Amino acid sequence: MDNNIPEIEELIKQFSKLPGLGPKSAKRIILKLINNKENMVKPLAQSLAKVYKNVVRCIECGNLKMIDKVCICSSDIKYEKICVVENLADMWVIESANIYKGHYHILGGTLNSNENFEKKKSFN
Numbered sequence: 001m002d003n004n005i006p007e008i009e010e011l012i013k014q015f016s017k018l019p020g021l022g023p024k025s026a027k028r029i030i031l032k033l034i035n036n037k038e039n040m041v042k043p044l045a046q047s048l049a050k051v052y053k054n055v056v057r058c059i060e061c062g063n064l065k066m067i068d069k070v071c072i073c074s075s076d077i078k079y080e081k082i083c084v085v086e087n088l089a090d091m092w093v094i095e096s097a098n099i100y101k102g103h104y105h106i107l108g109g110t111l112n113s114n115e116n117f118e119k120k121k122s123f124n
Helices: 006-016 023-035 037-054 088-097 113-123
Strands: 055-057 064-066 082-085 103-106
Touching: 006 023, 023 037, 037 055, 082 088, 088 103
Parallel strands: 082 103
Antiparallel strands: 055 064
């Protein structure tokens, strides 16, 4: 940025970490936010603060839940199926397609089998 304002540079850096956003897209988003402080920045900051304070991952299934509420996996609704997915985005896609009714278990990532094989090999 031409003005070299550290706070804006930090925002660009943080927004650029989001999937699908590079520095140019981050700059456009930040410019939009700055030009609409009252209508966009304040509500966004409040929403982010609420999520940070109140939303956690369930230790049983990996889904998101409110910190003071019971997770859906502990509800009275009983399904005989469980769908294991890599991440929340996968679950959201399946949910939006309305092709599955049951519980989910979100792994939160995958393991690189080659990495694990190399580690086992090095112990021998």
